[in-house]
Amino acid sequence: xxxxxxxxxxxxxxxxxxxxxxxxxxxxxxxxxxxxxxxxxxxxxxxxxxxxxxxxxxxxxxxxxxxxxxxxxxxxxxxxxxxxxxxxxxxxxxxxxxxxxxxxxxxxxxxxxxxx
Amino acid sequence: xxxxxxxxxxxxxxxxxxxxxxxxxxxxxxxxxxxxxxxxxxxxxxxxxxxxxxxxxxxxxxxxxxxxxxxxxxxxxxxxxxxxxxxxxxxxxxxxxxxxxxxxxxxxxxxxxxx
Numbered sequence: 001x002x003x004x005x006x007x008x009x010x011x012x013x014x015x016x017x018x019x020x021x022x023x024x025x026x027x028x029x030x031x032x033x034x035x036x037x038x039x040x041x042x043x044x045x046x047x048x049x050x051x052x053x054x055x056x057x058x059x060x061x062x063x064x065x066x067x068x069x070x071x072x073x074x075x076x077x078x079x080x081x082x083x084x085x086x087x088x089x090x091x092x093x094x095x096x097x098x099x100x101x102x103x104x105x106x107x108x109x110x111x112x113x114x115x116x
Numbered sequence: 117x118x119x120x121x122x123x124x125x126x127x128x129x130x131x132x133x134x135x136x137x138x139x140x141x142x143x144x145x146x147x148x149x150x151x152x153x154x155x156x157x158x159x160x161x162x163x164x165x166x167x168x169x170x171x172x173x174x175x176x177x178x179x180x181x182x183x184x185x186x187x188x189x190x191x192x193x194x195x196x197x198x199x200x201x202x203x204x205x206x207x208x209x210x211x212x213x214x215x216x217x218x219x220x221x222x223x224x225x226x227x228x229x230x231x
Contacts, residue, residue, distance in 0.1 A: 031217050042120075042207060042221040055217065090161060094217060101168060102149050102211055105219060107161035 002026050006091050006108035013115045021076040021111050023091030029106070030096040032074040036060065036087040037110075043090065045101040047075055051098055081115045088112050118143040118212045122222035129198045130230050135196050136183075137193045139208030148212035150184070150191045151219070156204040164206070167191065195227075203229040 005026045006057055033048035035058075040109035045058030049068040063085060065077040074093075077079065078085060119142045141150065152164040167175045167184050174182050179199075183192045195202055203215035208222040 033217070040125075040223055042223040043219075044221075045216075045218050048216055048218070048219070050215065058216070058218065070124055088159065092161075096217065102152050102217070103210075104149070104153075104163050104209075105161075110159045110161075112159075115178075 004093050004108035006089075006104050006111055008111060011111060012069070012112050013113065015081060015083060015115060019020065019078050019081065021078075021089055021091075021107045021113075022106060023076065024072050025074075025093040025106070026072065027090075027092035027093065027095075027106065028071060030071070031094045032068065033058070033092050033105070034074070035090045035092060036062070036078045037090060038087050039115050046076065046089075073097055075096065078113075083115045086113060086115045118145075118148075118210050118220045120128075120208050120210055120220055120222035122208055122225050124225045125223070126226045126228070128230060129195070130226040131198055131200060133198055134194060135198055136194045137194070137195075137206050137208075137227065137228065139189060139191045139222060141189050141210045143189075143210060143212040144152070145212040148210055150182075151209040151211075151223075152180070152182070152191075153194045153207045153209060154202075154204045155207065156201075161207075164192065198229050200229050200231060203227055 007022045030107040035043040047066040049055045089111045091108040148169045150167045154162045179196045209219045
């Protein structure tokens with residue numbers, strides 16, 4: 001099915017470990033982003049990309065890296081996991097606006113990450 | 117900057133009845149988009165309804181409708197004939213332009229549907 005695929009769905013890490021959350025979309029969307037969801041905080045933007053080779057920081061980028069080598073993939077790397085990074089992570093994609101109305105994001109199913 | 121406020125952390129409704137979820141927002145832009153997303157226990161984020169600010173007509177999608185009051189910066193969601201499957205966390209969100217295509221979300225309202 002067309003959409004945004006995130007892996008893994010669940011992950012437990014020890015403090016200091018690193019890992020990569022994977023995100024892939026098959027809709028040829030230029031825009032991709034990562035959000036984290038914490039109780040009582042809504043969703044907050046970590047990093048985003050408007051095309052291959054172009055990435056930028058959102059509002060909570062510290063401790064995370066991203067790259068965008070292809071249109072389809074947008075992995076999120078945790079460099080040295082901390083308990084404060086325990087959260088649910090969502091990848092989202094959208095076509096960029098080219099004279100067309102913005103219709104919102106297509107979200108992946110999320111990754112629940114626990115750092116102990 | 118854009119902000120979204122959902123003042124009701126939790127709401128409940130009886131099956132088959134109507135419930136309204138509140139959302140207020142702030143933006144300095146005149147052209148923007150508003151959204152309601154539903155997040156059931158499965159965790160999936162599902163788009164419920166979308167409103168373009170320049171359209172005065174309120175958006176509707178089957179049992180879901182909005183009351184968009186642009187001057188008051190209010191965007192409430194009405195769910196009619198509530199069903200057990202409507203139980204979820206509901207997020208209000210705004211996009212008001214910018215090259216980051218950022219959606220700003222409220223903190224959510226947890227809706228319980230009682231049989």
